Amino acid sequence: MGCARAEYAAGVIDHVDIRASDLAASERFYDTVVPVIGKERLSAEGYVEWGDFALHTATDDSPVTRRLHVGFYAATRELVDAFHRAGTEAGYRDDGAPGPRLSTGSTTTAASCSTPTATAVEAVTNTQAREPGAVDHLWIRVADLAAAKRFYETVALYAGIR
Numbered sequence: 001m002g003c004a005r006a007e008y009a010a011g012v013i014d015h016v017d018i019r020a021s022d023l024a025a026s027e028r029f030y031d032t033v034v035p036v037i038g039k040e041r042l043s044a045e046g047y048v049e050w051g052d053f054a055l056h057t058a059t060d061d062s063p064v065t066r067r068l069h070v071g072f073y074a075a076t077r078e079l080v081d082a083f084h085r086a087g088t089e090a091g092y093r094d095d096g097a098p099g100p101r102l103s104t105g106s107t108t109t110a111a112s113c114s115t116p117t118a119t120a121v122e123a124v125t126n127t128q129a130r131e132p133g134a135v136d137h138l139w140i141r142v143a144d145l146a147a148a149k150r151f152y153e154t155v156a157l158y159a160g161i162r
Helices: 023-033 077-089 145-159
Strands: 002-004 016-020 042-044 047-050 053-057 068-073 094-101 108-114 120-125 135-142
Touching (some): 016 023, 016 068, 023 053, 023 120, 077 108, 135 145
Parallel strands (some): 068 120
Antiparallel strands (some): 002 135, 042 047, 068 135, 094 108, 108 120
16 A cells, blocks of 8 residues: 655645544544634534535445545644644544654644544644635555556546646
């Protein structure tokens, strides 16, 4: 299994929808960490959203989202620390303590926790300012890295990904 990483121009990610097997458990996780970095929750029947990020109940037609890493933008290093502290103090798994991370072209500090369904969720601050709580990046874990790379290279030009 490989992990592909793409660089996005500011504002390229319009939205991310995750399908959860246990919507209530996933809501509790995101309600614990996402407001810490400045994103307010909105909800309606069957889904919950925080701006450009939403949770839905998985169905037979829309199965559970797997093998995903979501990074949310935090305006400061202190908010990255607070995100991590909120998650770990609530009992969620530590997936990476606050600290510097490898990045392309920016100084990055990040921290990561795992949801009850093992999605890695990270708060990140860097020199590429975004709206607080906006989706900063996605990492998609794939079984066939070469096939995934061919697909994304094909659609990249249309999505503003380089």
